[in-house]
Amino acid sequence: MKTSCIKTFLLISIFSFLSASLSIAQEKVYTDARELTMVGKAKPIPQFYHRVDTAKYNTMPLGVKRLFTNSAGLAIVFKTNSNSISARWSTLNQRKSNNMTGIVYKGLDLYIKRNNEWVFAGVGRPADNPTTAAIVSNMEDGEKECLLYLSLYDEVKSLEIGVDEGSYIAAMESPFRKKVVIYGSSILQGASASRPGMAYPARMARKLGVDFINLGLSGNGKMEPEVVDMIAGIEADAYILDCAPNPSPEQITERTTYLVETIRKNHPQVPIVMIQSIVRETGNFDVKAREVVAGQNRNFKAEYDKLVAAGVKDLYYIEGNLIGSDHEGTTDGIHPNDLGFDRMLQVIQPFVADILKKYGI
């Protein structure tokens, strides 16, 4: 019995030692994301995870200010030689909309550069708040350039990035040259992409190498003068206006000229691109829903025509079948799914690429 006891004790000791060693081998060291580099941001502001300094622009509508605290389009870039990457993060809210995944709403989405292209690596799936989660494991040795997208529809309160103990993690320069501001609705903010990196400005940024600033405002992209003034105050190389989906047809007629002319006044030479609203698939059978979108697009185009006739230069308009003709490109009849977004990009991306080329951006 005694010998047996000693054997058991020894076995337990060896097991404990092995467990501890394994645990040490898998130990993560966390770095606050604020020590790294952020991309997708209009300008540096005190609130690291907000899109806009809403304390400064405090006359904007309340709904707009709240949405600008969502981290849509923001991403952290860094380099590391770790074989795995994890994250520990918290967001403000517990709720999420039933037309989106938890991952896109309050999760993380990691890309790593390979052969000069950004390649999907893994997601941070939100669970608790804060969540600690592995994003990618078992990677080959060597330095990786990483691009980590933040949640599209929640406010990030804290974010730390974990790498293997003994490896390094460091800030890196933004991989994006130039800056293009896009202003619009929930569709632009990213509803209903499946994960943060699938929002359409994020996809364009990776392909075109340009920093697209996502100013999508769920249900609130309505061209209010206070918001227009804030946007026109951002220094950018081009401005894209995807804001037909939210205002009523009448509001479009009332507000589009002020939006375009204010940007033009502050930035006399830059290209401004207007995009018509996608067709809402709710309008396949709902006659009223169909009429609203038709009215929005009719009026947005009429404003474009008026502005051009009034001599506004370097103004462009994208129209056409943006989400395909099979009616399968939405999650809920209103917001594109990843298939709808892919079709949008097939129209928008080459158009935008041509503009950027034409203006040397």
Place this chain on the structure above:
Amino acid sequence: MKTSCIKTFLLISIFSFLSASLSIAQEKVYTDARELTMVGKAKPIPQFYHRVDTAKYNTMPLGVKRLFTNSAGLAIVFKTNSNSISARWSTLNQRKSNNMTGIVYKGLDLYIKRNNEWVFAGVGRPADNPTTAAIVSNMEDGEKECLLYLSLYDEVKSLEIGVDEGSYIAAMESPFRKKVVIYGSSILQGASASRPGMAYPARMARKLGVDFINLGLSGNGKMEPEVVDMIAGIEADAYILDCAPNPSPEQITERTTYLVETIRKNHPQVPIVMIQSIVRETGNFDVKAREVVAGQNRNFKAEYDKLVAAGVKDLYYIEGNLIGSDHEGTTDGIHPNDLGFDRMLQVIQPFVADILKKYGI
């Protein structure tokens, strides 16, 4: 003052009367879905909203039995002349996975026939339990043939369909001829399509006019003998095996022959189609994840080759780049998003259509 009071009283009365009239005009009459027609079901069973009678096949693994109570692939068909359609439904669970929308997990998805094609009409967004929600409103007059998909990842406890008072709703014959059983994993069950009608068998059914029976089992499509026996007991015109993603490479080698041979024994003439696993985008950088899928596909193909060499006829194998080469076709690295599913269909659907044609199905 007195006259003014009477006027006010009259105005209030008129307003109340108008409100009541409007409210009556919008009153819905609800019909229990069990009085209508169900499609997507392997065979008629006592449990209306379950896919399989798990009381009968009670030796199947517990996880499999639980998943067969999810209503994946089940849909209600009916006709109505109502100008709007709503639903009142309840599901078993409160939870939902963070890689799916609430709509796909526990919601509803309505298609209506137009010019001989099924066209998306609207979704039922889950809120409370039970939820009462409008699916489509403001439709033109006339009879509509409707196809209402149930939630993919929850068990429906009750479902009533609401139409405008004074309109009719009635059962209709299944619009699908023939029956094809598909057995597989979470991907087949529909993770991570954006809504129930975007699961890939549902999309094929609408395009090919065939009733595809969704036997997708999240994480549990592992070809256990008890499950194989149940599947082989279903009368169908073809069998599709999309079950490489869940079993280990070793389990694939152990179990594939029994699966194929048991179906073949019960159904000597029908075509059997095997599909390789999609590449998991987690494997872009995670070497171990990449190796698992490579092993699954290597072994599944080896079993196919052995079966063909052993003289099994009418056996087919689909392989190739199923979700595209840009690595953007998944929600979480594991499950296709609607873009990934669309790409899968571009390979699978023509292959299956050819088989159906060849066998006169």
